[in-house]
Amino acid sequence: MISFGERYAASEQFDAVYKEGMALVERTATYLDGTGRKEAKGLKPPLTLTYATESMRLTTRLLELASWLMLHRALKDGEIDQDQAIMRRQRVKLAPIGRPSHVKGFDDLPEGLRDLINLSFSLNDRITRIDNAIATGAEPAAASDNVVGAQMAQLEAAFGSFRGQTN
Numbered sequence: 001m002i003s004f005g006e007r008y009a010a011s012e013q014f015d016a017v018y019k020e021g022m023a024l025v026e027r028t029a030t031y032l033d034g035t036g037r038k039e040a041k042g043l044k045p046p047l048t049l050t051y052a053t054e055s056m057r058l059t060t061r062l063l064e065l066a067s068w069l070m071l072h073r074a075l076k077d078g079e080i081d082q083d084q085a086i087m088r089r090q091r092v093k094l095a096p097i098g099r100p101s102h103v104k105g106f107d108d109l110p111e112g113l114r115d116l117i118n119l120s121f122s123l124n125d126r127i128t129r130i131d132n133a134i135a136t137g138a139e140p141a142a143a144s145d146n147v148v149g150a151q152m153a154q155l156e157a158a159f160g161s162f163r164g165q166t167n
Contacts, residue, residue: 021069025062039110050105067092
């Protein structure tokens with residue numbers, strides 16, 4: 001029996017997410033080394049600290065996402081087997097590091113950094129849904145699907161079925 005994870009890793013959808021993710025990593029590196037560095041020099045304290053903190057969080061998030069993508073690419077290409085993938089997956093942390101829109105001064109950060117942060121969270125959310133689907137063997141809910149239904153499915157996967165139960 002072929003699992004959803006194996007089927008997904010071999011799919012064109014995975015290839016598209018992989019290309020998108022790696023392009024975002026490259027785009028972010030280019031921004032932070034170029035335009036972002038220039039924009040950061042023009043910021044005043046304490047916004048410089050917010051910029052530094054959020055750019056580090058962005059980089060950390062993207063490194064974890066890239067690790068997840070490369071892990072599944074290696075599995076797809078036969079470089080590692082399923083058991084190795086499971087072991088290595090345990091080292092990847094997909095949990096988001098705080099949503100920055102609640103950070104004081106976030107709206108005052110350069111637009112380029114804010115855009116990259118928002119794109120990274122969008123990618124993180126998609127990969128987290130895919131990862132949860134792989135772990136449970138269920139198809140991932142698309143972002144346009146019923147959000148409440150998708151969250152209920154995630155809760156059921158995490159805590160077991162609770163529909164129809166009363167205490």
